[in-house]
Amino acid sequence: MTQNSQTTADAVSTLAKGEAAKGEAESAPAVFSVRNLWKVFGPKADRVPGDTSLGALSPAELRERTGCTAAVRDVSFDVRKGEVFVVMGLSGSGKSTLVRCLTRLIEPTSGELSIDGEDVLSMDAGRLRELRRHRASMVFQHFGLLPHRTVIDNVAYGLEIQGMGKAERRARAAEVIAKVGLEGLEQRRPGQLSGGQQQRVGLARALAVDPEVLLFDEPFSALDPLIRRDMQEEVVRLHREEGRTMVFITHDLSEALKLGDRIALMRDGQIVQLGTPEEIVGSPADDYVRDFVRDVPREQVMKVRRAVRPARGDEADKGVEVSADAKVCEAVEIVARTGAPARVVDNGRLLGVVDQTALLAVVAGVDLPEFPDQPTPREDVVPA
Numbered sequence: 001m002t003q004n005s006q007t008t009a010d011a012v013s014t015l016a017k018g019e020a021a022k023g024e025a026e027s028a029p030a031v032f033s034v035r036n037l038w039k040v041f042g043p044k045a046d047r048v049p050g051d052t053s054l055g056a057l058s059p060a061e062l063r064e065r066t067g068c069t070a071a072v073r074d075v076s077f078d079v080r081k082g083e084v085f086v087v088m089g090l091s092g093s094g095k096s097t098l099v100r101c102l103t104r105l106i107e108p109t110s111g112e113l114s115i116d117g118e119d120v121l122s123m124d125a126g127r128l129r130e131l132r133r134h135r136a137s138m139v140f141q142h143f144g145l146l147p148h149r150t151v152i153d154n155v156a157y158g159l160e161i162q163g164m165g166k167a168e169r170r171a172r173a174a175e176v177i178a179k180v181g182l183e184g185l186e187q188r189r190p191g192q193l194s195g196g197q198q199q200r201v202g203l204a205r206a207l208a209v210d211p212e213v214l215l216f217d218e219p220f221s222a223l224d225p226l227i228r229r230d231m232q233e234e235v236v237r238l239h240r241e242e243g244r245t246m247v248f249i250t251h252d253l254s255e256a257l258k259l260g261d262r263i264a265l266m267r268d269g270q271i272v273q274l275g276t277p278e279e280i281v282g283s284p285a286d287d288y289v290r291d292f293v294r295d296v297p298r299e300q301v302m303k304v305r306r307a308v309r310p311a312r313g314d315e316a317d318k319g320v321e322v323s324a325d326a327k328v329c330e331a332v333e334i335v336a337r338t339g340a341p342a343r344v345v346d347n348g349r350l351l352g353v354v355d356q357t358a359l360l361a362v363v364a365g366v367d368l369p370e371f372p373d374q375p376t377p378r379e380d381v382v383p384a
């Protein structure tokens, strides 16, 4: 096997694993289940959700008429077990309010909300504390580290609150510190760390309590771009290794596309589209979403299966194999390098091939050319 085909085989196998995990996530049960959720700030906020004439107003009209802001408007979705669910939108679109409502750090105005089938809105103070400490822990943008404590004691903090003994919590903290790549820095204080390292401590602290769900509130937006990329890769790696459910807030589209299994795109408190990165980029729900995703490099988001055509002649028997769920850019690289169509497989089954024309059509966002079945038109020409 050549080095290149080895690399391709490795890539296909890694992708296959990732896609299998995604397939499982698609049929996975809901962790958070949210129905018709509203959060209205302002005087007599309660009357807004039930009043269709008020609910139909634009944010500016609503403010003018009632003095209220509907930060979250009639939102429904499930966060499925094992997925990275990204909440994305511009500043003020309602992302933080929505995610804070999940653990009632902000009290919803109306709607239904459950975690693993348990009604969150009827939880008493003790149950809520348990929810926030054990089941859904938050990683904040501004770390929230305790400045006089060492790294290891910051990481162990949540366990201390839970009443775990010192030796046990330090052992657990050391494990998590190693997991996020902070080994050797256990005895430093937050002020002696870079921004990226501090964010890792914040991440380790959230992980230490082994929560069912990790909630990230724009955790990386204050970091410089290279460190930010490192941290994004860290999240991808952790997710791949542990399969933990994650809800991730960001206003950055490329971050959302990179991390999200599914993305909820918010505007003025509503979810304007909820879908996979490929659905959002490939089939935007309206002009707002279309405009939002206009500059996305489509080859890095769209999947090869979009460009498949039937194999002709001996194409089914030769050419490099690529997974149907690989990104188009990977197939572009293969086709450019080999100068021939690549064979597209899905769970060991041959779907067809991809060639330059079809890959370019996906990149350009135009309809695929018609792919006639065999014989090809050229072979079909009957001499006059």
Ligand SMILES: Nc1ncnc2c1ncn2[C@@H]1O[C@H](COP(=O)(O)OP(=O)(O)OP(=O)(O)O)[C@@H](O)[C@H]1O
Pocket: 041, 042, 069, 070, 071, 089, 090, 091, 092, 093, 094, 095, 096, 097, 098, 251
């Ligand atoms: N405590 C509050 N009282 C009144 N209005 C609020 C309050 N908190 C948020 N809002 C308003 O609710 C809307 C949504 O705010 P939110 O912070 O959820 O948006 P966001 O998408 O997270 O924004 P950002 O990316 O800037 O953090 C905004 O119009 C905001 O001004």
